[in-house]
Amino acid sequence: MTATPPTRCASLPVSGRRSRRRGHAATGWLYASPTALFVLLLFVLPLFLVLRMSGSDWPLLAGNQGINVPDNFHEAVSHRFFRDSVVFTVKYTVLTTVILLALSLGLAVLVQESTRWKGLLRTSFLVPSALGLASASLLFYVLYSPLAGPFADLMRSWGFTFLGTPEGALWSTIFLIVWRYAGFYMLLMLVGLQSIPDEVYEAARIDGASRWQTFVGITLPLLRPTLTLTTVLCVTGSLLAFDQFYILTKGGPDNSTITIVQLIYNVAFQGQNDLGVAAALSVITLLALVIINIAQIRAFSRRADD
Template structure:
């Protein structure tokens, strides 16, 4: 009997081994891509951050922690961090709030539902760099459609720090509101209709249903959209690089712009730029961990 059982177990082990091998073969291309495009660049950045590495000179040797000291002592470091945080808070509030509002609007079955969804989603098909160039022309005091009025009033969309910030935020909301609306809409449609019917049966008003039913059940979607929005805002680069170039008076320099400037303009120091990149990576990890913990359900450990 033992020989029969052993002979039966061999084919099972062979099949399991073949399945495991096939699984590794299917996963191998993805593993290679991750190693080449994520792990190796991350290792290289970590190495650069602890080395004297000029743009055209290559690795000149270890100098840890000098690059980090130079990074935090850069004259634009504090201002760029403050501005990036300010932009991130405003962009997150606007995009998540407006995305939820638009999702609630198009969720209702009306004759205009299809048209509204399409209209809100169309800007999402345009690349951010292309959208920034489009708005750069629209905001232009020379060629923009509002140029005569701006010249008459002596005002420009990008002429002051506050105007530049809000003009850029308008671009970002126009570009991404439809995308966040779609994410919110998926989350809303995943909520069972029986829950809303039960709330109405219990006499809950629309406001009470939204506060005590919709928002708690939408928590995973809110966590996803908030993490995406905060991460994208902290890494903002194209919109400010194209629209403002960090101006006026260096008032709209983001952290990523500072990294680009240190690496390829002025200092041409890849080591200091890598140190700034590592600091940004650590900040993203901490911020995302805090966000995910904040959106965790009370009953989750």
């Protein structure tokens, strides 16, 4: 008899607590649901759609014609521009990443150190970032134009056009991208530089390190998180390059500047109109991106542990 009331009393709050916890969970889901719905509809669903497309015979106009695994993948890798576009995209990515990151780090160091022109320099480096990539590409399309551009006469007298040769087209596009993004990456580098405490630099000065020794021995290692972020951003962005080439070169001259995304676009909407093969190419690109990014992050964090 004496033991019953306590048990009953003890059991009551437990069930109350449990139902309250269930209530908490429901409220939580309610709060998360708009974002969850957004992610589901715009990211997860399209991903599954692409995966399904890549395994199906799916012409642009006729729609889904049934499963044909692995024909699309086979067709994708044996596409006559597949190899060339991979090689070109990788080449473009390496060049852009190296030039852009080196330059933006240099600019960041410059605007951090110079006191007098700091504001003006920072602003002028950042101005191009205010322009959309497509607008910037159109601007350069006119600048590079051998007919209407400001350098038209110069090009005519030198017998040279910016976009007329494969090398010229590549470097002209890299120039545009560096101009457009240097300020943005400079800003990221600047944030990284400013997170390094002044005292560490003072200690290095007292320790007698030269400017170069300080840069290599202190700045670069302590900038590693920023370098990881910028490299991942820049590599991913460059591997998915499309707008600038679509506007400036359309893959030309002589199909020399076809990037992977340009190829996907061409296969899907330009002539071949095969969504299945395009989706297969997209899946291959996605896998490659995931592998490359994991490799980059691993490489950077491994060196941090040394």
